[in-house]
Amino acid sequence: MEASCSRCLLLLFLLTCELAPEVAGEVEESSDGPGTAQGPIWLTDVPTAEEFISAAEVAIVGFFQDLEIPVVSVFHSMVQKFQDVSFGISNNSEVLAHYNITRNSISLFRLVDNEQLKLEGEEVENMEAAKLSLFIETNSLRLVTEYNTKTGFGLFNTMIEIHLLLVISKASPEYAENMNRYRKAARLFQGKILFVLVDSGMKENEKVISFFKLKKSQLPALAIYRTFDDQWDTLPITEVTVEHVKNFCDGFLEGKLLRENRTSEEKTPKVEL
Structure with a gap:
């Protein structure tokens, strides 16, 4: 019951971001035969x-x-x-x-x-x-899904309990190359970790960033969250590499958090959800 509550609380928190409805819901378009205007x-x-x-x-x-x-x-x-x-x-x-x-x-x-x-x-x-x-x-969740108000529901209804967020500005010159590597890493953890993009250039995403106690000066960054017990961790990075992402995810899956000793004060934002 507690796990269910915490998942709902985080979802409610993220949905307060009130993203503009025109924000695209997915990052990675299928290159494997999408429907055409002629019909299904x-x-x-x-x-x-x-x-x-x-x-x-x-x-x-x-x-x-x-x-x-x-x-x-x-x-x-x-x-x-x-x-x-x-x-x-x-x-x-x-x-x-x-x-x-x-x-x-x-x-x-x-x-x-x-x-x-x-x-x-x-x-x-x-x-x-x-x-x-x-x-x-x-x-419509993908190997990498961009977070917005609509995909938020799907993200938290999936059976995958660990979510990895890449917090990065889509306007940055390095965005395309970083996303390429992020997608490659996503395939390594298919079915285990849900990969999400959070555009730090969107004002509406500030609450998501603050939830993980990240500052603009620390971006881009990875943030990982486990829904059933509220465990989370972050890793500021200068660039996204498959090795960085893999090591971070493997460490979390093995129970090795970079910040082992969080104080009760650090957990305050979750209480305020």
């Missing part, structure tokens, strides 16, 4: 469906027994709105049986934690565009 990819058999889902960081699949229900056209409209997400559709009985679909359903598959999130039955059959759009925005 038809998944006509099980091998095609498996290949489609495994090739994308985020895949949205409409499993429809009935193609005449209103949500099918709503589903098609999402393809244009989320052009960096892979969309598939199927009414093939073998495909539906393979994914244990017994009712009309829309599923979101995430590579980052091998999660399948599902909307089904009456909930999906009468779903409006706004609700489906929110479901996709909230849950």
